[in-house]
Amino acid sequence: xxxxxxxxxxxxxxxxxxxxxxxxxxxxxxxxxxxxxxxxxxxxxxxxxxxxxxxxxxxxxxxxxxxxxxxxxxxxxxxxxxxxxxxxxxxxxxxxxxxxxxxxxxxxxxxxxxxxxxxxxxxxxxxxxxxxxxxxxxxxxxxxxxxxxxxxxxxxxxxxxxxxxxxxxxxxxxxxxxxxxxxxxxxxxxxxxxxxxxxxxxxxxxxxxxxxxxxxxxxxxxxxxxxxxxxxxxxxxxxx
Numbered sequence: 001x002x003x004x005x006x007x008x009x010x011x012x013x014x015x016x017x018x019x020x021x022x023x024x025x026x027x028x029x030x031x032x033x034x035x036x037x038x039x040x041x042x043x044x045x046x047x048x049x050x051x052x053x054x055x056x057x058x059x060x061x062x063x064x065x066x067x068x069x070x071x072x073x074x075x076x077x078x079x080x081x082x083x084x085x086x087x088x089x090x091x092x093x094x095x096x097x098x099x100x101x102x103x104x105x106x107x108x109x110x111x112x113x114x115x116x117x118x119x120x121x122x123x124x125x126x127x128x129x130x131x132x133x134x135x136x137x138x139x140x141x142x143x144x145x146x147x148x149x150x151x152x153x154x155x156x157x158x159x160x161x162x163x164x165x166x167x168x169x170x171x172x173x174x175x176x177x178x179x180x181x182x183x184x185x186x187x188x189x190x191x192x193x194x195x196x197x198x199x200x201x202x203x204x205x206x207x208x209x210x211x212x213x214x215x216x217x218x219x220x221x222x223x224x225x226x227x228x229x230x231x232x233x234x235x236x237x238x239x240x
Contacts, residue, residue, distance in 0.1 A: 016046035019121060023047065023070050027121065028094065028183050032137040044127040050114040057098065057112035063105070065122035068096040069184075072118025073195055078110045089152060090115075090199040092176045094184025099142055100149070102128050115195045148180045155236075165202055166240050169210035170219065172200050173227075174235035190226040213240065 024030060024042045033041070047070070050056055056067065059078060074091035088110060091097055101108055102125045131138040152175055173196075177185050193211065197204045211227065214220045219235055221228040229235065 016048050016122060019045040019047050023119070023121065026070060026094070026184065027068065029096075029138065029141045032141060033131070033135050034137070037131060037135045037138065041123060041127060041131065044124050046122045046124075048120045048122060050118045050120060052114055052116050055111055055113045056120050057108045057110065059109060059111055060107050062107050063098055063101040064125055065098075066096065066102045066125065066128045067098050067112070068121040068123075069093055070119040070121050072120075073115045073191060074118060074120075075113050075115055075199060076110050077113065087199055087201060090172070090176050092182035092185045092189070095182040096145065099128075099145055103142075115198055144180065148178065152178065152181065164240060165206055166210040166213045168202070169196065169200055169207055170214055170235045170238065170240075172196070173214075173220065173229070174232060177229050177232055177235070187229050188223070188226055189229060192225075 019042060024045070030038050030041060046065075048056060050072070056074075069091050071093055073093075076088040076091060076097070077085050078088070079085040091112070097112070098108070105125070132142065155171065155175060158171070173189065176182065176191070176199075177187075177189055179185070193207050194204050197207045200207060202210070211220065211222055214235070215222055217234070217238070217240065219229075219231045219238065221230055231238070
């Protein structure tokens, strides 16, 4: 399943605005670096607001910024040459992404598309590399980020092999609620069943059925506008 694409986001210098104080305060890694490093990062950081279906990253585009999600929901995916596409993962609030591509100064090999109105933070690649050169705390954060990302994609390979749709939904929910990658989520994931269907690759009706099964197990509680995670480890490792 896929959400209809909207035109690729304009260049950051044409669309972006400065980061607001409240937005900067929600960026966890900014609290770990020194005041001087934090001051430069906030001064250089920009914000882009996306409409549903709009892409902030497109395959083949040069990585000029390291990106984070302040609010909304994003999908990381790639299209097949024969048609259709592959969804790698969802990106929930608090998550930062693209560090591997920025580190290697390469072009992106995937698309990042908004599933709902979203607010994306953008740190220029030059500032990203400056922080790597000057901040031990930032280096530590990136190292942990890359380690979590590796585990995430190893888990995604496992999900691809699962024949049980209920477990596919469970594993995807566990990935979206990873506190290391998406600290802005907490125990309540604000996501619709249709958005989850886009990420999992199932119909909305099948996702609804899976959520009922997970709720019966006591792993989640479906609430208005989202769901509450009751047993994160069960979502990640449990069997049905």
